[in-house]
Amino acid sequence: MNRHARSLAWSAAGFLIVAYTLFPVLWIVSLSFKKGADVHNRAFFPTEWSWENYKTVFASDLFAAAMRNSLGISLTATVLSVALATLAAYAIARLEFKGKKLVLSMALAIAMFPTISLVPPLFDMWRNLGLYDTWIGLIIPYMSFTLPLSIWTLSAFFREIPWELEQAAQIDGATPWQTFRNVIMPLAAPGVFTAAILTFFFAWNDFVFGISLTASDAARPVPAALAFFTGESFFKQPTAAIAAAAVVVTIPVIPLVLCFQRKIIAGLTGGAVKG
C-alpha cells in the first residue's frame, strides 16, 4: 500500500471516530426538534422541524431557575477553586518540604473518591448548619472535589516554569508577591485556564450532589432538574422537552471544547504530553 492510500485509510478511520462521538448528540438534537406526535414516530429524524420544545423549555420557570443555579454555582466554584489551587500548586512546585509526594498522592486519591460517600454526612451537616438547598451547600463539595484535581494539573504546569526567571526578578528587587503576579502568573496562565475548564466541566456535570443536597428551585442545578422535569403539564410526556433542555445544557460545553481542545487534552493527561 502506498503512502497516500495509507494516509487516507487513517483519515477514514478518523471519520468513524467522529461519527461515533457525534451520533448520540445528533440524535438528541433531532429529537428535540420533533413536534407533537412526531416524538413517537420511532424514526431518527422528525418529519417536520419545530422550535416548539425550546419554547416550552424557556417558558418554564423551573428550567430558568435551574440554569441560573447551574451557571452561578459552577462559575463560583471554578473561580474559587482555581484561585486557591494556583497558590497551593505554586507552593508545591517551588518549595521543598517533607511529604510533598504524599500531598500530591492525596490530591489524586480525593479526585477518585466515590462522590456519593460524602452525601450522607454532608446531608446531615448541611441540614444542621442551614446550608441544605443553598448555593454554598453545593459550592463547597464541588470545591473539595475540584481543588485536588486543579492542584494536580497546575503543579505539572508550574514545574515547567524556569526557576531562573524568578531569581532574576528577585535580584531586580521585586517582592515575592510582585514576582508571583508579574512573572509567574503570565507564564502559568495557560495552565490556570486548563484547570478552570476541567473544574467547570466537573461542576457543570455533577448530578450526585445536585439531587441529594437540594430540594427546590433555590439551588437545584440543571442536570438534577432534568431528571425531575415533567413538562408543561403532568399528563404530557416530557420526552421532547427534556431533549430540548438537554441540548441547551450542552451548549456551553461545545465552544469550550472547540476553542481549547489542545489545552483540555494536555490537562487531562496531566501535562505528560504536549497536545
Next chain:
Amino acid sequence: MLLVTAYPMLQAVWLSLYSYRITDPASWKFIGLQNYAVILSDGLWWRAVGVTGLITVVTVAVELLVGFAFAVVMHRIALGRGVVRTAILVPYGMVTVVSAFAWKFAFAPDSGFVNSWFGLEHHDFFAQFGSSLFVICMSEIWKTTPFMSLLLLAGLAQVPEELQEAARVDGATWWQRLWNVTIPNMKAAIMVATLFRTLDAYRIFDNVFVMTNGAQNTETVSFLVYRQMISRTAVGLGSAVSVLLFLTVVLIAFVFIKVLKTDLSQVRGDRS
C-alpha cells in the same frame, strides 16, 4: 482540602454507628456495628456490589479495546487530526445525565429509533435485567471511552519510534510489533488508565438513576447509598453503606497500586 473530605468521612463513620432516621428523631441510639451487620447479611448489598462489579468489568474491558483502537488512529492520522481530537472531547464534555437521556430515548419503545431500525417491534429494553444493563453500559462506554483513549494516546506517544523501526527491519509483523514492542512500552499508561476508569466506573450513578431508577435489579452501590439516605432518610444505615463503598474503592486502588504495581508518577511524565 483534607478538611472538606476527611472530616465528613469521619462524620460518616460516626453516624454509621447509630440507628437514626430523620423522620423518627426519637430513634437516635448508639448501636455499634449493627448497621454493618444488617447490610452485610442482606442480599441487597451483595447484589448491588455484583451489579456494580459487572458494569465495571464490562465497561472497562470494552473501553480498553475501543480506546486503544481510537488512540492508535489518533496517533497515526495526518489529515483531519485536529477534527478527530476535537470530536473526541464531545462525549467527555457532555453532561452524563444528557448522555443517559439520549441513550434512554434511543432505546425506549415509545420514542426510540433502535427498535424500528433493527425490526424489534415494541421490544422494551428496560423490562429485563440484561438489556437494561446493556443500555446503561452503552451510555457509560460512549461517554468515557474518550478519556481512556486520550490517556492511552499519551502512552503511545512515549513509545520510541526507533524501536518500532528496528522491529520492522527485523521482519516483525504488525501484530508482533503490537504485542512485543508497543504494549510493553506503554504498560504504565495502560495500567493508570485502567485504574482511573475502574474507580470511576465503580461509582456509577447518573446513568442508573436516569435509565432504570434501580428497577430490574440494576441498583448499584452508589444508588443504594442514595436510596437509603435520601429516599428512606435512614442516615445511620446510609452512612454505613457509604463507608463500605469507600472501603471497597480503597481496596481496588490498593490492589492496583501494590499488587499490580501501577506507577502513578508515570502519568505526569515524572522521571525522578
